[in-house]
Amino acid sequence: AQSVTQPDIHITVSEGASLELRCNYSYGATPYLFWYVQSPGQGLQLLLKYFSGDTLVQGIKGFEAEFKRSQSSFNLRKPSVHWSDAAEYFCAVSNNAGNMLTFGGGTRLMVKP
Amino acid sequence: DAGVIQSPRHEVTEMGQEVTLRCKPISGHDYLFWYRQTMMRGLELLIYFNNNVPIDDSGMPEDRFSAKMPNASFSTLKIQPSEPRDSAVYFCASSSQGGSHYGEQYFGPGTRLTVT
Numbered sequence: 663a664q665s666v667t668q669p670d671i672h673i674t675v676s677e678g679a680s681l682e683l684r685c686n687y688s689y690g691a692t693p694y695l696f697w698y699v700q701s702p703g704q705g706l707q708l709l710l711k712y713f714s715g716d717t718l719v720q721g722i723k724g725f726e727a728e729f730k731r732s733q734s735s736f737n738l739r740k741p742s743v744h745w746s747d748a749a750e751y752f753c754a755v756s757n758n759a760g761n762m763l764t765f766g767g768g769t770r771l772m773v774k775p
Numbered sequence: 776d777a778g779v780i781q782s783p784r785h786e787v788t789e790m791g792q793e794v795t796l797r798c799k800p801i802s803g804h805d806y807l808f809w810y811r812q813t814m815m816r817g818l819e820l821l822i823y824f825n826n827n828v829p830i831d832d833s834g835m836p837e838d839r840f841s842a843k844m845p846n847a848s849f850s851t852l853k854i855q856p857s858e859p860r861d862s863a864v865y866f867c868a869s870s871s872q873g874g875s876h877y878g879e880q881y882f883g884p885g886t887r888l889t890v891t
Contacts, residue, residue, distance in 0.1 A: 694878060698882075703884075704884055704885075705779070705866055705868075705882035705883050705884045705885055706818075706866070706868075706880075706882040707882070708879050708880070708881070711878065711879065713877075713878065752818065756878070761806065761823060761830075761870075761878075762820065762823070762831065763808075763820060763880065764820075765817060765818040766817075767817050768817065768818075
């Protein structure tokens with residue numbers, strides 16, 4: 663069965679600092695991987711996805727993620743965090759291109775001024 | 776497009792009552808998903824439809840839960856009878872398996888259900 667682990671429940675960074683959110687997955691075949699962001703009281707918004715090809719994928723809002731098969735990881739990065747990035751971030755894996763998503767537990771990001 | 780529309784946004788009901796949550800997917804999307812989000816269990820997929828047909832309902836917690844999709848623009852999730860442990864935020868999402876947005880799920884704002 664597929665699973666996703668986000669080791670950090672909470673992360674606090676200063677505005678302007680760099681950010682890396684960790685995601686590890688477990689899946690037998692080539693995974694389809696996603697990062698979503700959820701602002702308080704809202705639904706989830708897709709930041710980026712990886713299906714195949716270049717292992718470094720660019721997303722919206724200046725985010726990027728790198729797929730590392732050897733480490734079963736798909737970490738999310740941003741070079742300079744803005745206060746508006748404060749939200750909860752979810753990593754997800756799918757067995758077939760977006761159906762049957764399995765989500766990690768989420769990482770709540772706080773941004774200090 | 777207005778995005779995925781869910782109603783109501785908030786629902787407070789008493790234990791034992793029937794609850795119906797509604798969802799209108801994005802026009803042209805052929806997949807529809809229902810999720811539940813709780814602090815204890817996180818985000819869980821309950822059921823999903825393809826072209827109005829239920830494909831996998833293995834996440835539906837028990838027989839008190841049922842979901843229908845009578846046409847491409849409307850779906851319901853019903854809980855009868857409701858229990859306090861059903862309190863959660865329920866999300867609907869839709870996606871299309873064609874084009875450049877292949878596999879991307881678009882989420883509605885959710886319905887916050889409180890069962891007292």
